[in-house]
Amino acid sequence: MLVRPVKAFALLSTGLLSGAFGYGAVNVAHAFRIVPLDVRLTFHTALMQVNGVVMQTLMPWR
Template sequence: MRIRLLHGLALLATGLLTGAFGYGAANLVPTFNAVPLDMRLSFHAELMKMNGITMQAAMAVSILSAFALAALAHGPARLIAASAGLLTLGSFLITRFGNVPINGLIKEWARTSPPVDHAEILRRWELFNDLRTLTALIAFALLIALALRRQPTPPQ
């Protein structure tokens, strides 16, 4: 029962994380690219203030619950859950060392002005965003596969 609850928590947290990243990739980024640059920079800077709290919490719960599930699971389930945890950790590391530094630049640009190479830097942010979305999505898919896989019936 404890494993099932933990698996449910891992699915919920990783699903929320994947959904948030997916929404950003599918809707926010194209909108960012469709509006004037000053509007994008201002909105992006404000959005990151809110995301800093909610996304870090979702990543932390996703990582911890997947690793806890791996610790309690046995056999292939352990490997699948650990892989999901590592992929979610990958999303965190991409965010922390890829997106966050660029978010800091964007915040500065919103107050001043962007440099000449701003388009390349924004493309790099989008690449990091796509990568973290993909790692979160694969982690979520692994946890779903784990939930759907047939459990061996105990000998009678």
């Protein structure tokens, strides 16, 4: 049956997504509080430029 692999993929992908959000909440947010504001803004700008390309690439898969 196709249902079991689909459920396994859904469980795996949601687990990976929650892990990514957890990592961001714990590590990246904490690091942003430590570094100077100009460093944070430079990094955040670069991150959003890359994120735009990544999200546009991944959205058709959804």
